[in-house]
Amino acid sequence: MTVTQSAPAVRTQPGPTDNQAVLIVHGKDRTGIVAAISAVLGKHDANIVSLDQYSDNPHGGAFFQRTVFALDHLKARLPQVELDLQAKLAEGFELEYTLRDLSVPKRVAIFASKDDHCLLDLLWRHRRGELPINVSMVISNHPDTANEVRFFGVPFFHVPSAGPDKSAAEAQHLQLLRGNVDFIVLARYMQILSGDFIGRVGVPIINIHHSFLPSFIGAGPYAKAKQRGVKLVGATAHYVTEDLDEGPIIEQDVIRVSHADTVADLQRRGADVERAVLSRAVRWHSEDRVIRHENHTIVFAG
Amino acid sequence: MTVTQSAPAVRTQPGPTDNQAVLIVHGKDRTGIVAAISAVLGKHDANIVSLDQYSDNPHGGAFFQRTVFALDHLKARLPQVELDLQAKLAEGFELEYTLRDLSVPKRVAIFASKDDHCLLDLLWRHRRGELPINVSMVISNHPDTANEVRFFGVPFFHVPSAGPDKSAAEAQHLQLLRGNVDFIVLARYMQILSGDFIGRVGVPIINIHHSFLPSFIGAGPYAKAKQRGVKLVGATAHYVTEDLDEGPIIEQDVIRVSHADTVADLQRRGADVERAVLSRAVRWHSEDRVIRHENHTIVFAG
Amino acid sequence: MTVTQSAPAVRTQPGPTDNQAVLIVHGKDRTGIVAAISAVLGKHDANIVSLDQYSDNPHGGAFFQRTVFALDHLKARLPQVELDLQAKLAEGFELEYTLRDLSVPKRVAIFASKDDHCLLDLLWRHRRGELPINVSMVISNHPDTANEVRFFGVPFFHVPSAGPDKSAAEAQHLQLLRGNVDFIVLARYMQILSGDFIGRVGVPIINIHHSFLPSFIGAGPYAKAKQRGVKLVGATAHYVTEDLDEGPIIEQDVIRVSHADTVADLQRRGADVERAVLSRAVRWHSEDRVIRHENHTIVFAG
Amino acid sequence: MTVTQSAPAVRTQPGPTDNQAVLIVHGKDRTGIVAAISAVLGKHDANIVSLDQYSDNPHGGAFFQRTVFALDHLKARLPQVELDLQAKLAEGFELEYTLRDLSVPKRVAIFASKDDHCLLDLLWRHRRGELPINVSMVISNHPDTANEVRFFGVPFFHVPSAGPDKSAAEAQHLQLLRGNVDFIVLARYMQILSGDFIGRVGVPIINIHHSFLPSFIGAGPYAKAKQRGVKLVGATAHYVTEDLDEGPIIEQDVIRVSHADTVADLQRRGADVERAVLSRAVRWHSEDRVIRHENHTIVFAG
Known part of the structure; x- marks a missing residue:
């Protein structure tokens, strides 16, 4: 047996x-x-x-x-x-x-890559009953987290996304998502979504950026933070727009660091902030506590 | 001239x-x-x-x-x-x-002793336009801060309060206060008010206690904090009731400390928290953002 | 297959x-x-x-x-x-x-009950390489978390502990632990250890208490916090001594709450603080950054 | 009399x-x-x-x-x-x-403009014995704070600085400062120092910038913060170099804000962070706790 x-x-x-x-x-x-x-x-x-x-x-x-x-x-x-x-x-x-x-939870697809801290934190919190969502699926460009995701009873789809042309991968994404989700969460998904995809998928997309925006836009924010010698590192959850890292900010937080922290230390400390910030943004969005207005958000936090 | x-x-x-x-x-x-x-x-x-x-x-x-x-x-x-x-x-x-x-500011009397950090912070913030109050007077059991208070254009009254019998001092307090104030702030006033005074003065009284209540009730909280080896020290603004340090809490905050901090260090770090917490409580009370209910407060913070 | x-x-x-x-x-x-x-x-x-x-x-x-x-x-x-x-x-x-x-990680046994947030956070951080420990085993008085623990490749032992007499359970604990661990972590283990056990096991024991000690000692701290109307809730990691919740404090932290938070909300918010505080205490203990001295700790945090 | x-x-x-x-x-x-x-x-x-x-x-x-x-x-x-x-x-x-x-305090000149919160906080902390410094003078391009400064027993010099050519004012500055100070603090001094002045004055200069650098470099950071919709505002104390707002960071901190905060609210909340951050930077510098290394600082905070 x-x-x-x-x-x-x-x-x-x-x-x-x-x-x-x-x-x-x-x-x-x-x-x-x-x-x-x-x-x-x-x-x-x-x-x-x-x-x-x-x-x-x-x-x-x-x-x-x-x-x-x-x-x-x-x-x-x-x-x-x-x-x-x-x-x-x-x-x-x-x-x-x-x-x-309110008794009907919003359906969400979580996009992830190799790093699992934001992904697992959402799945754990959901299982604990902290997030009024229905996790329809996890989509990743890497197979690494398949077992962990399925262990939570959530469907996992591996959609590779190598090379500059994302159109095949995005077509697959649209096929999986259409009609099945109310919003998308990018849980440290390390691929840039095309404007075409954002327009066609037609649901809000929440991203977690691993810096206190507008500091350190783009790739490698912890290395940039080390380079500049900041005394706090942070994370920002925002809605995705065509302008990278420029969308309306939902939530931010920071943590203290010191001269003695290496880039790896900043990543470790920052990871805790990232998952906390993302989970708050997801909860608030799920409960319709976030209203977008121009490039801002009104957040009636609870 | x-x-x-x-x-x-x-x-x-x-x-x-x-x-x-x-x-x-x-x-x-x-x-x-x-x-x-x-x-x-x-x-x-x-x-x-x-x-x-x-x-x-x-x-x-x-x-x-x-x-x-x-x-x-x-x-x-x-x-x-x-x-x-x-x-x-x-x-x-x-x-x-x-x-x-709302255009009519609440009138307040501030009680203080020798320590001036909470007192001066309120006077400064008021002068900056941060607090919608009218400081009617400062009453102190010590003459030390007279010049500083009067420098702000605020009346200062020295009412000594030695010995266990506070009735003479409290009678003087009542004479000064009656009809002149809408609430009282104890800005590190180191005397205990009698239940009789609290009842007769008839206006709300806000106190700042130099610990994160209910930890370290009573005198010498920083020494007690050092003794217990806590890693954070805090302050609590609360409405005064007959039960010492048991009144409804309006606001609290804390700051990180370490094993290397002496009791004097805790006092220094804590003083910053005390004045910040007290000023928030005073502002919220002045704007009718605090509602007392049983031994709790509802705070619609702004 | x-x-x-x-x-x-x-x-x-x-x-x-x-x-x-x-x-x-x-x-x-x-x-x-x-x-x-x-x-x-x-x-x-x-x-x-x-x-x-x-x-x-x-x-x-x-x-x-x-x-x-x-x-x-x-x-x-x-x-x-x-x-x-x-x-x-x-x-x-x-x-x-x-x-x-330092290349030899300390061996730890984690004790848990039904609540899994502290337990899983430690296992997950360990897998990410954040904690220089060797998790020898998880011991629980409930079978609920067996699958999750074993999913991480860690042995799980179910030792029931009903009734007031813990001596049989503690004998089993000693048998499992003797010679196998360098310290013990109580990750929201809801049983009180006897002084006899603490003496005989002979290794340091770290507990996470779900309040900002010395506030709300004993059972039900979140309900007590709601009752008192505090504006912050916290958690405390400390070494276990015979005196319940009186041992040397390693680390503490707090999070802001409001009048609108129910006891369940306090538990949810507090859980995030508990796992963060416990993980820091475990990391610092693992790296010999914590020195006990009388009822205090010297923490050379990194 | x-x-x-x-x-x-x-x-x-x-x-x-x-x-x-x-x-x-x-x-x-x-x-x-x-x-x-x-x-x-x-x-x-x-x-x-x-x-x-x-x-x-x-x-x-x-x-x-x-x-x-x-x-x-x-x-x-x-x-x-x-x-x-x-x-x-x-x-x-x-x-x-x-x-x-260490028994010889460093001598400092504080530069200020109209806004007095950072200036007064330093003078008040100094009087309390929190800062091991000797305040040699305050220099301002506005006369507004003269009485307050002199009330603390500190010399006040009014050096107007209108127009684009600062050379006359800077010549006066140098005359006042030469041989009299060990470092300079810009306590919300709203004038840009020339590279020539920085080179000739020959002592470290600490500035407080009213944003979490590198966010919102230059003028009007609170307006920019409101425009971007950030959820935290901050302040940064740094050593002044010829590159505006690019010098080595000594200390930073932030405070939470919301969509409901106006630019004036951000300024009010931020002012508390500014004075706290600046006072820490000044204390650490005064105690030789800050070492400059390339564009970074090593801070052995106490």
């Missing part, structure tokens, strides 16, 4: 998010937005669980609101809430919204 | 808080609170500048909301807003509220 | 510590210790790679020195270095020393 | 540094340096109080050692120690050294 080795299943959390939905509204600020939204929710006897609001200028600036509300029999009643919301927002507000059932 | 030496006056800030008011509501959570409040504000065309909300349990727990709103001609119109609010909250809500014109 | 699932082997590090030894000297401070030691090393043409020194009082206090030196053909020549060192220290110095070949 | 208003004098510290000297040695690493130095000190019965050592490569790299030693009747005996040291280092070592009586 063969006993299949496997890690424990994801621990189910007795759903604090059952019957809860999240509503994101953003657009042009004007008087009465909060009142309008809460009137719609009040009409349905929805109870507001949390409400975060931000306006970059109360006089006609950009307005952002995140509202989590609880509603019995949510799944049955959400369509009517949405219709009422649409009707209310049509009354002269210049706002966009997204409305989402 | 004698030119009086004096520090520059407090820098006036072209009022971001003109025509703004802050409304704090807290009480029993139930559906519709946010909608009710924003409806009242909407009726007056008040624009919500920021809104923070927290419920410790959406099913009948305690509810807390802080709303800052802008309203043209605020001073003239605030009484009617309040009447409408009272009427609305009378519709079955079990809530208390406070409503305050 | 059965392909055995397994994680990659520990990555070998091209030995920066080959031909290096660490010398710890501590005792009564007096003039000439550094000169005496460096003279012995100089006689052997040993090159000092790093030297840390601390005296808690230059006038007859306690003296501590950690010296790492490089010496060609170290293994063959270390015995003679030690003999010369003994002769030199016999010249009136009141010092103890330990001398160790 | 006129009572002159003035702040208390600098508190005298019963000299922990009396009869102590600091020796800095740096140059090419080779076997036996530590032994040679400690032999010289041992010959004089000097007791080593602290010893820090670093080599960037034990095989012929650069070597750095900071030694503090105590010696009765230090002032009388230091010349002979120095002669013996010279003789010893002449035995084939390629090393430079500096030897300094």
Whole structure:
């Protein structure tokens, strides 16, 4: 008899998010937005669980609101809430919204290369119940982490990506991803995505860069940090845009280093920051706590 | 001719808080609170500048909301807003509220002893325009800081407090304070206030304790920290209650120390944390960002 | 054919510590210790790679020195270095020393229970080459983590420990450990070790306590932290003594929390601090960077 | 009678540094340096109080050692120690050294402009006895802080510096500084020093830059930080070289900010980091804890 080795299943959390939905509204600020939204929710006897609001200028600036509300029999009643919301927002507000059932986790594909610290940290945290996501697959240009990923019960796809022409690899990526994921995480994926791929894949992509941006853009940031003699090294999670390392920053953190740290020491210390920063960014994105606005993010951290 | 030496006056800030008011509501959570409040504000065309909300349990727990709103001609119109609010909250809500014109700074008395780092930091920050307060007076049981305080244009009163019987000193305190201050800050004041004084003075009192509470309650926390061999020392700002060092915590922070630090080193490093923590607590209290609830605080930090 | 699932082997590090030894000297401070030691090393043409020194009082206090030196053909020549060192220290110095070949990793047993975050973090860091240890075994009073541990190629022993009488379990522990380990790590092991066991096992034991000691000693620290309303939660790695949570502190750290965090949130945030603090303590102990002195530690952190 | 208003004098510290000297040695690493130095000190019965050592490569790299030693009747005996040291280092070592009586504080000139937070923090820390320096003068291109500076008993010189040609102002600076100071601190001095001045003044110059370098070099770093949407802002203390903001970094730190912070908020939060970072850099420089090496610093922080 063969006993299949496997890690424990994801621990189910007795759903604090059952019957809860999240509503994101953003657009042009004007008087009465909060009142309008809460009137719609009040009409349905929805109870507001949390409400975060931000306006970059109360006089006609950009307005952002995140509202989590609880509603019995949510799944049955959400369509009517949405219709009422649409009707209310049509009354002269210049706002966009997204409305989402929080009990349905977002589906994610994680891209990785040889280095596994960010990848494994996400898989561990997910198994511990810390991340409200569904890991649909891991895609790597190296086979090294296959066993570890599958040990977590997650599909692993090896898509080699040698040479300057990434079009074949990216075509394979698109085939695997299309319809299957809500966002992508680059967990120290050491390949640059083409603008064409970013446009066609059509879902947000979160990258972890191993420096405190905008310091040390591009390759080899720890070597550059050693060269400059900085006293802290950091990491940055950001949305991927066509401009390398220039996308909207979601989260950053740093750790103290000294003259005695070698580049390898910086990498070791930095790795801890990278995985912590990336996991926060993934959690916040999964819970719709991050709103993109121009090249910035509004983060209602929890 | 004698030119009086004096520090520059407090820098006036072209009022971001003109025509703004802050409304704090807290009480029993139930559906519709946010909608009710924003409806009242909407009726007056008040624009919500920021809104923070927290419920410790959406099913009948305690509810807390802080709303800052802008309203043209605020001073003239605030009484009617309040009447409408009272009427609305009378519709079955079990809530208390406070409503305050943000352009009127809270008046504070600072109590100090010989050590001046927390005292001077508050006076400096106030002069820089960082603290929306009016420093009515400094009271000290030592004359040492008189010149420095008066250099900032702030009245200084020396009230000696020797011996176990503090009743004479406290009577003098009450005479100075009554009707003149909205809260009190103990900026490393090395005397214990009697329960009688706390009850009779009738305004909130903020203390800075020089340890990370609940570690090292009472006197000599840095010596105790050295004795225990901790690797971080900290400070705690809390509201004063009759139970020494047991009041609701507003803010805490820590700093790293090592085996090589003497007790004097811990004091030096800790002093930086003390003044930073106290200034944050004072700022948050001044802006009505702190709500007391049982022995806890809800802090909507900004 | 059965392909055995397994994680990659520990990555070998091209030995920066080959031909290096660490010398710890501590005792009564007096003039000439550094000169005496460096003279012995100089006689052997040993090159000092790093030297840390601390005296808690230059006038007859306690003296501590950690010296790492490089010496060609170290293994063959270390015995003679030690003999010369003994002769030199016999010249009136009141010092103890330990001398160790750094290329020989310390052997460790990790004790765990159900919670796996500290355990897995150590195994994973070890595999990455971050910890110069040899994980001899994992002992747990629960079978839950067996597969994960064995996936790392580490022996797992399940020793149940129900009921108040731990003597049978501890006898089994001693049988497994005797002669096999140089230190023990309690990676959130939820059983209290008897004084008898601590005495008989004869190797240092490192525990991670899930609070910032001396706050919240004993069970349920996160619930106590929530109850007190602290604004930071922390973790403490310390050597185990008979007095629960009173042993010498090796390392501590904290993370910011807010009123909105539930006890479960504190546990989640705290878990990150626990594993970071424990891994630093284990690394420093493994590299002989921690010297115990009375109820304190001298940590020459690297 | 006129009572002159003035702040208390600098508190005298019963000299922990009396009869102590600091020796800095740096140059090419080779076997036996530590032994040679400690032999010289041992010959004089000097007791080593602290010893820090670093080599960037034990095989012929650069070597750095900071030694503090105590010696009765230090002032009388230091010349002979120095002669013996010279003789010893002449035995084939390629090393430079500096030897300094720690009871003699370094003399500093502080340059400031309108913003006073870094300036006042240094003056206040100095008065508390935290900085082993002698503040010879404050030079400012604005008269605003004259009263505050003189209140501390420190000479204040107003040297206007309008227009692109700084040569007249710099000539005045040189006249004031020559022979009077051991180093210069730019405490948010908003003028660029010419390469000519830097060369002619002949003492180290420490600047505080209000960003986490190399991010946001040049003017307006907080506005640039807001523009980029970073989640932390920082400050950097560095030695001034002809290349603006490119000199060797002494110390850095950061503080968390959010999307809700305006540029003014970033300035307020950043100001706290600036003064903390600058005061650490000044203390370390004053105690000879910082060694410049190429474009880096070795910092033996205490």
